[in-house]
Amino acid sequence: MSTVDIKRVVIIGAGQAGGETAQRLRQGGFEGDITLIGEEPLPPYQRPPLSKAYLLGDLSIDRLFLRPASTYQEERIAFLPSTRAVWIDRANKRVRLEGGREIPFDALVLATGARPRKLPLVGADLPGVHVLRSVSDVDAMRPAFVAGARLAVIGAGYIGLEAAAVARKLGLEVTVIEAAPRPLARVTSPEVAGFFLDEHTRHGVRFVLGGQPALIKGKNQVTGIALADGAEIAADIVIAGIGVTPETSLAQHCQLEIENGIVTDEHCRTSDPGIFAIGDCAARPIAHFDRVCRLESVHNAVEGAKIVAATLLGHEHAVEAPWFWSDQYDLKLQIAGLFQGYDRLVLRGVMADRAFAAFYYKGEKLIAVDAINRPAEYLGAKMLIQTGRTLPPDVIVDTSRPMKELVANAR
């Protein structure tokens, strides 16, 4: 179908990716119908502050919203909150909602995100055991986030560690239980993980590495976690931060190709050319990396929205290399590129200064950076990756020359 025939766009999932798609289509000049279906009661909002300022209590809820609730009506976007899509009829191009209503589409965008994994343990349903994905998750745990309370975080990924940092700031006692021998095992190098381990330890977080939770204890309320080796950790609040699974059930039922996420081409088109998939639920070819993968980041959600809007409007769009950030204590971690498959790591600056950058190389090629309190190194490396340039490792570590100058001379 040519893009001029598209009069009705339906978006399932009103998270960051779905919300941005609706806005960008309208701002880009799309005049047809846009329907945005979201199962949560709130308009599309940003999740990053949930484990940062919002958990800390520093941010009111309306500041999480991508746009004020009123803009959807003003921009003629039919936003349906608290509404679940339950079926996709590909042959007749219709989406069925819970309750039976059907909405026809010319183009459909799946932006269904991901669901937090539940702990596969007895006691996982006890009050006091939480996941951290939505506003309602945070609102549920927030009253118990008081000085002196004992928090156990299961899983030392970025979200778990951010929650640990917030909890320490509020005066909770914090234990992080991680099955791997180090934190952040899937998302960064042992060197950078070691730095964060030291920082959290210095801030009073206790770590149980290689810890295997066996049972959540408690009668009417969680009281602790029993580990496989017999040890026990007392806890008033438990956060399960053991990752997410992409929400692909609708795509599965209508037989779209799925591999970890809903598989798409570089235009975010699924195996059905009338259906797109973006954000946490989808796996697309990552430009600059010659790899199809599913990413969980704001950049990836926004990028997907930009790609779909450009494709439907017939506009050009230059994709950006992946980027991500994480805030813990006074540390700002900024990541560009994908570090997987690196064979060499070099540091610019020293960890003891709490401001350094870890550059990841594959052969000669710079593939990623983890920059801690080093924004110039982050943006410089991002620019290099974006333009397919590199700097020799012995040059990039030379702190006597500013990053900007190095980047200007890179090839």
Add this chain to the structure above:
Amino acid sequence: MPKITYIEHSGKEHVVDAPEGQTVMEAAVKHAVPGIDADCGGACACATCHVYVDPQWVSKTGEASSMEQSMLDFANDVEDTSRLSCQIKITKDLDGLIVRLPKSQH
């Protein structure tokens, strides 16, 4: 409530109500002012909220932090009064603030 004027690169003006305590980026995004992308939502991670503060207002908006300055060093078309709008907090003193937007954020 303070008012802020955003002037697009094309010259088009947007005057918006800007609640105290929020940022100059947030007020623009909430009023759908085109030309401020703010992809990271104000986390000082994307540098797509670049603005030029009107020279008459520079003393009131204060100075960029070193984090912000380093980000700006890599933005396109940077000028002396360039700022990341997510790092400017709206106060009573900024009532009437004028900022101009760059040609593009990328």
